Amino acid sequence: MDWGIDPDRVAEIAEIVRNRRFSAADSEKFMLAIVGGAGEHADSMLWEMNQILLGLGTLLAAPRMPPRDAAIGCLLDESGLLISKLRSGKRVTSPVGDIWSDAQGLSLADGDTPRVFSWPRVKRNMGLADFLFMSPQIDAAIGSGAESLRQSLDILFSGDGDLVSLSKRAVQAPARYMRGWRKKYLPLQAFADLIRHREAFLAGAGRTRSGRSLAHDDVLSLWFHVIDAGETWSYGRFIEKLAALLREERTDTDRRAFLAPVSIDDMVTGEPSDDPEEMIIAWLDRDVSALQDNDEAGDIPEPDDSTDDDEAFVERSLAALNALPQMPKVLTKEERREAAQVLSIIPLAHEQPVTLLRSLSVTPWENRLVEASRRSLPDEKADAFDYVARIGDLTLLDRQLAELILMAVHLERGGSSVEGLKLLKKWRHDRSSFRMEDAELAQTFARMGQDLRIVAGSLKRILAQLGKLARDADLQTQGVQDEASFAKAFSKRYGKQTETL
Amino acid sequence: MMNRFDENTPQDRLVARASARLLLSAVAASDHEPGQATVSRADLWAYANREPGSLVNFMVEKAVRADPGIASRYHKLLMMKSRGMSIMAAAAYDNSATHRRLGDFTLDIVEEDGAPAALVIERLTDGVPAPTLIEAVSIEGIVRIALPAEVDRHIVLDLPAHDHERDLLRLMLANPTTGVYLL
16 A cells, blocks of 8 residues: 555564564554654654663673673564563663663663663664664665664763763764654655645635634545645545544644553563573574463563543554454455554544545545556546445454454353354364464464454444444435546546546 | 754654654555564574584575575674674775775785785774674675784784685685675
8 A cells, every 4th residue: 555655664664563562552652763753852762772772781791792792682582582581680780880670670870860661661662773773774874774773882882981971872873864764764744745735725715713623525625625736645645644644633632642651560570580691592592482482471461551531542443453463364464454444544434434435435446547647558447436335345344353352252261152163163264374272372362352352443433433324324326426526536636537437 | 953862843743643653554554474584583693693613503504695685684783793893895905805994994815925825904993892703704605713812903814725714714805795794
């Protein structure tokens, strides 16, 4: 899908999020760190990352593992095994200050009050370091993310200065890299442009002070306005951007859901303190089964810091979808894409069912038009705007999710319900990745239970709105009208006559 | 921008957070499935940390030589690890590839009539710790050799033809595309 973000970059980020099993809350904060919106200034997360690298490297150093190499080991370790052993406690008094770890987290003190980083925070910061490690060269002057990280490590482990000055100086190279990355890969300018267009549109309608909220037909008119102003955004992309902007503006007063500080987690203390060198050897030697065991032991969920209010709930739905595992295949590629398309335009999907139906119907058509205009193919015919069929698709997806939740409950309660057994049999028949032991499947379901419920809940609320619309409005007439409006806009936009059915 | 930290203004924050949400959407919709890497990160890191002359994981060595993705990840690891700074491209100097500048060090092959070839590493900067290992990576192979102690800013390593590994290193250093790392 064309989101305006390089798909290779998206794949890199997705890999980190999935391999490190980030929770929904972890993912949100991780993305904020990448775009530079996580703190008072764009680089505060990198400063934090540096302190943590310095702390971990110092604590995990061993005779044949210098601190610098230990820090590299930590950022490479997706399972978090190296770090998890520090929960049982360790203290080092180093020339740069006191550094210690305990069940609460990693602490660094340089004479002053110590800074404490909770373990989930440490985990996210290692994800950020991994992101730098994976990211490509921006240009000859800025270089690659790994090069910027190397420069950081050079300074951090030079011993030349105190904790604060070392970690601050070490921010410069990765900060420069991240600025280059954002400039090259993030569509920041598009948001600024969208805000500008909306203001012009509202001013043109005499609605600068009051009546600023946009109804579904206003949203369509705004898109026509934007296209007339010369932007080349597809309707689908425009709706995504607008939805992201609306969500941002609404939570501006209360953004606790997105920016809540990590609560100190109730981590269970691990085994008694181990020799760090042995731990590193153990990590290097571990086989796949050991990795799984340790992952499960260490995978104590972070207390959910979201509030119970509706906004926080919908905010989390995309992150929850994202956290659903690829294996077993709970969602096929197509189902995942469909769910993401709907959830990514919350709140519009929820509040303006017509806008949702328009977006779902027009996207495949416009994609073909774009493709056809690129390759100078003959004119594309319009798709019929069958809104009833679109609602049917989503109902089917909703049912799949309901079945998954039923299976989760069934397994959680010991696997004795008849309905649950039937569903399991059906899913195992349809999807080979479900053919594993009940106990293993139960663990998988237990891990994703919360996320499954969040995704299903959001979709259900959206479907309820669609159902209401289907009862109150004449969807067939609406579809015919919309098809004509889009056909008109497309004939201008893509410079050719578009034939309607 | 000259200031070290970019202050986030409210408008920037709004735009940044809206972008974070777009990124989240893109990641959620991504059907990218992490490919099963032939060599795990742990194996690669263990290989990068091996002692010269120790038993080598040939699976990893093979992957580094055959798989460009693994090779580039391994190069990144060595680059991050190498304290003395070393870079893969050769600086061709008076038409031979036997002179290289590696950050704070220079590297030369000295070949005089009658005497066996020798590798000479010179430290150019004060206060930089001397490397203890040299690693060369090219299509010819992967060689890691322990370096003798530094004497008067110089490290000298004989490269006699009868020593298979050192002879291979000599050959590899003549190839401008060989990656050379001082560790």
